[in-house]
Amino acid sequence: MMFGIKVFVDGVVEAHTAWLLDEYYDQPGYFGVKSFSDHDKLVEFAKLANEHNMNVHCHTVGDGAIEFALDALSEAQIATGNMGQRNAFAHLQIVAPEDIKRMSEYNVIAVVPPLWTPKEEPQYKLELEYLGPDRDDNCYPIKSFIDEGAIITFHSDYPVSPVMSMPQSIYAAVKRKHTLRECEPRNLKESIGVMDALKAMTINTAYQFGQEDHLGSLEIGKVANMVVYDTDFLNDDIEKIPDAKLISTIVDGEVVFSNNA
Numbered sequence: 001m002m003f004g005i006k007v008f009v010d011g012v013v014e015a016h017t018a019w020l021l022d023e024y025y026d027q028p029g030y031f032g033v034k035s036f037s038d039h040d041k042l043v044e045f046a047k048l049a050n051e052h053n054m055n056v057h058c059h060t061v062g063d064g065a066i067e068f069a070l071d072a073l074s075e076a077q078i079a080t081g082n083m084g085q086r087n088a089f090a091h092l093q094i095v096a097p098e099d100i101k102r103m104s105e106y107n108v109i110a111v112v113p114p115l116w117t118p119k120e121e122p123q124y125k126l127e128l129e130y131l132g133p134d135r136d137d138n139c140y141p142i143k144s145f146i147d148e149g150a151i152i153t154f155h156s157d158y159p160v161s162p163v164m165s166m167p168q169s170i171y172a173a174v175k176r177k178h179t180l181r182e183c184e185p186r187n188l189k190e191s192i193g194v195m196d197a198l199k200a201m202t203i204n205t206a207y208q209f210g211q212e213d214h215l216g217s218l219e220i221g222k223v224a225n226m227v228v229y230d231t232d233f234l235n236d237d238i239e240k241i242p243d244a245k246l247i248s249t250i251v252d253g254e255v256v257f258s259n260n261a
Contacts, residue, residue: 002210010065018062025132046076104150114172118183
């Protein structure tokens with residue numbers, strides 16, 4: 001198994017702490033907070049992680065944080081010769097197109113949050129005010145990563161974000177909204193298909209942690225870890241997915257939860 005080390009590179013847009021390449025819309029001359037901005041230290045950090053078969057998991061919300069982290073991690077990969085190191089960037093609210101491409105080139109996994117994509121209050125009002133309409137309309141790319149050949153996984157951000165629902169995450173990845181609360185879709189051009197959403201929560205996640213030979217798909221020889229729902233995610237109507245009911249949970253081949261109702 002591949003373990004990871006987390007680095008907080010910036011904060012979040014709604015607190016004015018995400019690190020942006022361009023100034024905040026409501027605060028000219030202000031670019032956010034650089035929670036970690038020592039390039040050389042992050043390079044050495046990534047090299048050390050590589051020596052111990054670990055990945056570097058970066059909290060990166062703004063495009064400034066993403067550019068900085070990519071510069072450092074790519075330098076480390078070139079130095080070590082390990083271009084396949086499975087580093088990961090989480091959240092990815094505002095990403096420059098050239099850095100989406102670079103993330104694919106350096107095998108940086110895009111850990112994206114489908115449940116955060118909609119226009120949902122009160123966060124959306126703040127994001128729109130702080131980012132301006134152009135940047136806000138292009139928040140939370142997902143499809144663009146796939147188009148460039150990058151690997152995506154979904155995250156829960158638990159316990160900061162207490163809700164993690166597989167059916168709702170699949171629905172949100174496709175529709176760019178959920179049914180948990182009233183909200184509208186945002187940035188529909190970044191919608192993906194159900195199969196890509198399922199991969200993001202199964203085989204891609206196993207790959208992120210170096211477990212793709214043991215977990216992440218139903219194959220002979222792999223560990224029997226799975227959940228069973230009453231809905232066919234690939235063939236049923238997309239509008240049925242948010243209401244999918246969990247039938248059972250199986251861990252190491254043993255049923256640990258069963259809903260007989």
